[in-house]
Amino acid sequence: MRAGVIGVPTPYQIFGEFAGLPFWGGGLTLLAAAPGVGKTSWMLRMLFDAAAQNIPTAIGCYEHTEEELKYRISQQASAMLAGPHGEAEQFAREDKLAECGNAVLLSLDDRRDTVRGLEDVLLNTYNFPQKGKALLTVDYLNRMPVVGLTGMIPLELRSGEAAAALRAMSRRHEWAIIVAAALKAESFYLDEDFNLGHLLGDERVPYEADRVLLVSREGEPANCGCLNLVVHTLKDRTGPTRTWKLQFWGERFYPALESEFDEHIQ
Incomplete structure (x- = not known):
């Protein structure tokens, strides 16, 4: 048998780039960071960008209420119009927010809202495609409830099972899924040498993902409170790490991209 065939198309067909990150159908991405670094906000900007491009998109959040998510998105709209500290005119902000008016914001309960339950809601209530382009963000992996034969699976094993279920969902429907994942507490202040072993949970957590990103602080916060961040690719099945x-x-x-850095005023 021939080992390869010339001209075979890539299975990682990118359908959009949202908040600086490309996505493909059927892919699972883990986004890890210490608390307070901005991983939820980055996923909200991905949601904003995808919805503005008429991609079905949703966030399922175990951390924040729907009102808190709406407030953060409203603040992001102000940032898009007036930078990190400028005043955005109210009507302009409302027009900007209308661009992501079809995004679905779900505040989830970590005692009952399983992966399967989230899938059913998206398909049957919000008309996500059975197969096709869609972006689902989940905040966060380690709080997703997973029920086994004897009841709720323990926390130390739950994240691996949840990651496997999310990966299966992404492939079943050809959706792109990105989920926030926790770091082990002792990894919060590492300056370098990050690796997959720093993720909280069993070894299946990084194994199941197609891509693992880690966000860390760079230097001290500015006087205004803004932070410089570095995104490390710990794993990427689609190509070289960066x-x-x-x-x-x-x-x-x-979360501002490098092309927006010059809008920052100290």
């Missing part, structure tokens, strides 16, 4: 920079405008819950 490292790049973001800036977190804390007042606006906004």
Whole structure:
């Protein structure tokens, strides 16, 4: 048998780039960071960008209420219009928010809202495609309930089972899924040498994912509270790993891309 065939198309067909990150159908991405670094906000900006491009998109959040998510998105709209600290005119902000008006914001309960339950809601209530382009963000993996034969699976094993279920969902429907994942507490302040072993949970957590990203702080916060961030690729089945920079405008819950850095005023 021939080992390869010339001209075979890539299975990682990118259908969109949202908040600086490309996505393909059927892919599972883990986004890890210490608390307060901005991973939820980055996923909200991905949601905003995808919805603005008419991609079905949703966030299922175990950490924040729907009102908190709406407030963060509103602040992000202000950042898009007026930078990290400027004043955005109310009607302009409302027009900007209308661009992501079809995004689904779900506040989830970590005692009952399983992966299967989330899938059913998206398909039957919000008309997500049975197969096709869609972006699902989940915040976060380690709080997703997983029920086994004898009841709720223990926390130390739950995240691996949840990651496997999310990966199966992404492939079943050809959706792109990105989920926040926790780091082990002792990994919060590492300056370098990050690896997959720093993720909280059993060894299946990084194994199930197609891509694992880790966000860490770079230096001290500015006087205004904004942070410089570095994104490390710990694993990527789609191609070579890379490292790049973001800036977190804390007042606006906004992860700025490098092309936006010059809008920051100290």
